[in-house]
Amino acid sequence: VSDQVYEVLFVPGGQTASVPSGELLTNAALAAGVPLVAPCGGRGRCSKCRVVVEEGECSPPTEVEQGLLSSDELARGIRLACQTAVRGPLRVYVEPQAEVVGKKPLEAQLLADLVPGPAVRRVAVELPPPTLSDQRSDFRRLQDVTAESLGLAEADLAALRALPQAVRVGQWTVSATACEGRLVAVAAGSNGAHPLGAAVDIGTTTVVGYVVDLVTGEQVGSGAAVNPQGQHGADVISRTEYANSNPDGLLQLQREAAGVINQVLNQALASCRGCHEQLLEVVVVGNTCMQHLALGLAPRYLAEAPYVPVTAELTVVDAGELGVAMAGSGRVVMLPSIAGYVGADTVGVILATRMTERHEPVLAIDIGTNGEVALWDGARLWCASCAAGPAFEGAQIEHGMRAAPGAIERISLDDGDLSVATIGDQPAAGICGSGLFDGLAVMLETGLVDAMGRLAPPEQLGELPGALGNRLAGADHQRQVVLVSAGESANGQAVCLTQKDVREVQLAKGAVRAAIEILLKEAGLQVRDLAEVLIAGAFGSYIQPASALRMGLLPAVAVEVIRGVGNAAGAGAMMALLSMDERQRACQIARQAEHVELAQRADFQQMFMETMLFM
C-alpha cells in the first residue's frame, strides 16, 4: 500500500472515485455512488458483489475468490469487489442493478401533489439601515422584516455571531435561513447557497438517502449503501443481542448507523456538488429497532415481551450528538413509530399513500424480513407486524438472490413446461422474490406442489406432464424443482427450488396473511370491502399481483385493486422533509394507529396454521 491515489471509473454508469492504493473496490464503489450490494457485509461469502475489472491493475484473486469463482470467470476479469484492492487506475464494469437509488415513478407519483412547506426556509431580504431613531438590534430588524416568511423566535449562536458582519457587508441585504422559527444561518447579499435537506431510509440491509434543495423542493442527489451493522447479524434480533451482550455493542451499532448515514449523504451530496454546510435537516425513517440503534437507544426491551420502545415519538436530535456530518446547526429528525415492530417506515408508507385520507377501506402491506400490515377502515387505523423471515428477499432460499441481472423474475407455463425470464435476459444465476412467487403459483397450478406445500413425490410423477416431471429431482426433504439446468445457468450450477424453499415461503406468506386476516377481523371488515391493497417496498414493485393472490399471500381481492407503491417509506420521509404539515400528519398517524399485538392473540396461531397452506 503506497500513498498513491488512483481513479476508478465505473461503467456503464460513468461514475468515478479517487481512492488510495489498497482500497477495496466495494469502498471505491460506495465513494463513487455506485450501488453495489454486498449482503454478507463484505466477508466474501455471498459472491453477490461481482464486478468485471476491464482495465488496470488490482490485487490478485484471494483464496475466497478462487473458491467462489471459476478459473474461466477469473480469466474474464470477474472479481468480487469485496476482495479486490485497487493497485492502479481501473475501469470496472458493474452490472446495472434494479434501481435502488433515485425516485422511481411509483414514489414520484406519491410526491406529485405535495405542497412544499419545509421546516428549513431561506429568504433574501433588504433591511432598513439603523439610525439614531431606529436602534433596533440587528436580529430584531431581521425578525421584523421576516415576520411573515420566517417567523423568527430565536437564533443559533453561530448565526448571531455572523449576523452583524453579514448585514453590513451585504449593505443591509441579507440571506437568512431559519429552521422552525430559529435563525440557523445568515449570509451577506441575496445569492447564497440554498439549504439542503435529506430523507434517509435506514433499512436493516440497505440504507438509501435522497438530497433535496429546500428552496426549490427538487430532489438533487441520492445515495445508497449497505448497512454495516449486517456484520453483527442480518436481522434486528441478532443486532439486539449484539447490543445486549457486548459492553460497547450499542455504541458500536450507533456509530455504524451514523457512519452509513454519512456514507449515503456523502454520495448524495457529491452527486449534486452540495456541501455538508448546506445540509440542515435529515428526516429518517426505518424500523423501530434501526431507529433505536441510530439514536443509541437500547433495543433490549423491543425484543422482550411486552416489546416496548424507549420512545416512539418524533425525535429531533442535533446532528453532532449522533455523529452525522451536517451544518453546525443541522439536526436529525426521526419520524415517529407505532410500536416495537411497526416503525417509522410504516408511518412513512401510510403517510405517502394518503390511505387515511380515503373514505373507503384500504390495506397496505410492507414486506421485508419483518412484515407490517396497516388497515384503514375509513375512520380507524390498525397495524400489526409479523416475522415474515427473509425468504421474500431471496435469503434462506437455496438459490435466492436479490432482484439483480441474472435473477429469475418471471416463471410461466409454456407448452406444458416451465418457462423462465431473467432480469436483463442474462443467464440465470438465481431466483428473486417475484420469480419465487411466480414459480410457486405455476407449480401449484400444475400440481408440482400441493396445497400442503409438498413437492410431488416420485409416485405422483405419472400424473404430471413429462417435461414437468423431469424437473423434479431428489427425495423427501431433498426434493427440488430444477428451474434452469447447470448447462444453461450463469455459473454452471442448476438453479432449483427446493422443498425447504417452499416451506420458507409458506411460513413467510402465512404470517403475513394471518396478520391481514386478524386486522380484517378486528375492523369487522370483509375482504370484498377493500377498495385497494397497496404493496410497499421493492418487493411490491416486482411481484405479479395474480401470483400473490394464487399463493394466498393476499386475501381474495380482485387483481385490479392490488397496487405496488414502491419505496413508499422513503417517499413518506421525503414528504415529512418537504412539508411541516405532512410531518404533523405523520405524528397524527403514529398516535392514531391502533397496534394489534399478534403475540397476544389466541386466534393468531390458529389462523397461521391455516394461512400457511396454499388454499
Place this chain on the structure above:
Amino acid sequence: VSDQVYEVLFVPGGQTASVPSGELLTNAALAAGVPLVAPCGGRGRCSKCRVVVEEGECSPPTEVEQGLLSSDELARGIRLACQTAVRGPLRVYVEPQAEVVGKKPLEAQLLADLVPGPAVRRVAVELPPPTLSDQRSDFRRLQDVTAESLGLAEADLAALRALPQAVRVGQWTVSATACEGRLVAVAAGSNGAHPLGAAVDIGTTTVVGYVVDLVTGEQVGSGAAVNPQGQHGADVISRTEYANSNPDGLLQLQREAAGVINQVLNQALASCRGCHEQLLEVVVVGNTCMQHLALGLAPRYLAEAPYVPVTAELTVVDAGELGVAMAGSGRVVMLPSIAGYVGADTVGVILATRMTERHEPVLAIDIGTNGEVALWDGARLWCASCAAGPAFEGAQIEHGMRAAPGAIERISLDDGDLSVATIGDQPAAGICGSGLFDGLAVMLETGLVDAMGRLAPPEQLGELPGALGNRLAGADHQRQVVLVSAGESANGQAVCLTQKDVREVQLAKGAVRAAIEILLKEAGLQVRDLAEVLIAGAFGSYIQPASALRMGLLPAVAVEVIRGVGNAAGAGAMMALLSMDERQRACQIARQAEHVELAQRADFQQMFMETMLFM
C-alpha cells in the same frame, strides 16, 4: 515552584483554599470564595488588593510592592495579594468588604412575594408497568403521567438513553427533570439530587452569582469574582476596542467571561456542595456589552453610532457552546436588553422593583461607570443611558477607593469644621462614593466650593471659618481640600478632595441628572409627580439621600421618596430564574421600554451644561 499544595486560611471569614505552591494570593482568594477586588486586573497598580499575611511563608515583596507599600507596612505583613505567591500554609487577613456576596435585605425584600414556577422542574412519579395490552413506549408512559406537572413535548438524547434503565431499576418509580417541556434528566426512584439553577450578574468589574435549589426555591450558595476582562480596560469602550483591534480579541474576551462565570459558579456550588451535573440553568444579566462579550458577539456596533446591538432579545444558549461548566443539557439564558447602553441589568432592576406594576410615576436609576435611568409614568416606560464615568465608584478620584474599611463614607459639619467617619472606624485610606457625595454637600453648604464647582480661591478664605479655610491648599487647578491630614491617615498621606475631583463629580452627576430631566420632559411629568425614586446598585445602598439631593444628582423630590434597592439587577435575574412568568415579564419590559437616545437630543447638551452646576 514545587508540586506541593498548601492550605490558605482567610480570616476573619474562615474560608480556605488548597492551592499549589507558587499560586498568587489573588487566585487563592478567588478559589476560597473570598471577595477581593483588584480594579487594575492584578497588575500591581492600584494597591487595592491589600491583605495582611499573618502567618506562614510567602514570596518576598516585589519591586512593585516596595514602591507602593511603606517599609513599615511591609514589616506589619501588609502585602498586595496580586504580587504575593504562596510558599507554605498561610493565614491571611482580608479586610471584610462591603458585602457583595449573598442576598442583602434590600434584594431579599424584592424577592419576598415571588411565586415560584421555574423553567426546570422535577417530579417523582410512579408509572404503570407495560403489558401486552399497554405497549406505550417508556417516554410516552412518562409523558402521560407527567402531563400536568412537566408537560413533556420532547426529550434530550441523553435522557432518552438513560430512560429504559431508570424506569426498570426504579421498578417504574422514576424522578424526571424537565426544562420547559423537554425531558433533561431521569433517575431511578424518587430520591435523586435536586436540580440547581443560578443567577449571574456580569458586571464590568465584578461578577456575582447565586445558586438556587430549583425544587425548594431556596438560595443555597453564592460566589463572586473579579471580571478578568479588566486587564483589557476598566470600561466597556476599552474592551470593545480590544475586541476590534486584536484578531482573537473577541474570542479571548468570551473565554474570560466564561472563565469568570465558571469561577463564580464553582464557588457557589462548593459553598452548597452542589455539583455541575445538577446545574441546569443559569440566568445572566449584565450590561449589553458584557452580554455580547459573554456570548462572543462583536460589540463593535454598540460603540459606534447608531449604537446597535447584535441582539437584544432573550437568548438561550447551550452551556457547552459558551464553555460554561454545567450539566450536559445545561443552558445559559441571557435576559433581554433594551438598547446598546441600557442592558439586561436595567431590565432586572425594573423587573425586581415591580415599578411597571405601579399606577403612579416611579423613577429608577442605576449608577456605575454607565448610568441608566428608567422612568415609568403609570402606563409607559422610558429609558436612557449616560456616561457617568467611574467617579461614583471612586475611580478617577485622586484618593478615591471603593467602599471598604478605611474609606471615608460620611462627612458632616461639626462645630464649624469637617468631621469624617470611615468604614470600620479605621484610619482613613481614601474616600468612597458616599463620602464624596457627603463631602461635596457639606462643602457647598459652607462655601468651600461654589455653585460653579470652584474650590474657594485664596482671596475668599477670609469669608470662611478658620478651621475650614485651613483645609484649603494649593492654587488654581491644584487646589484641594484636605479631609484627613497625613498624620491621621492610614498610610501617612493626606486624604484630599481636589479641584479635579470636583469636576469629575460634576460631569458624572450632571450627566445622570440631565438624563433624568430629559426623560421627565419626554413623559410630560413634573418632579413632584414622582411617587418614588429608586436607586439601584451598591452605590444606592450607601449614599445619603439628602446629599444626593443637595448635590443635584436627583431632582428636588422629598427625601422620603428616595429608596435604595440594592443589587436589584441580580434580584431580577433570580426572579427570572425562579419564575417563567417573571421571565416573560422581563421580555415584556424590554419590548415595552422606549429608549431615548440622548446623543440624538439637541436639548441634552444644553441640559447637561445646566445640570453640571450645583444649583
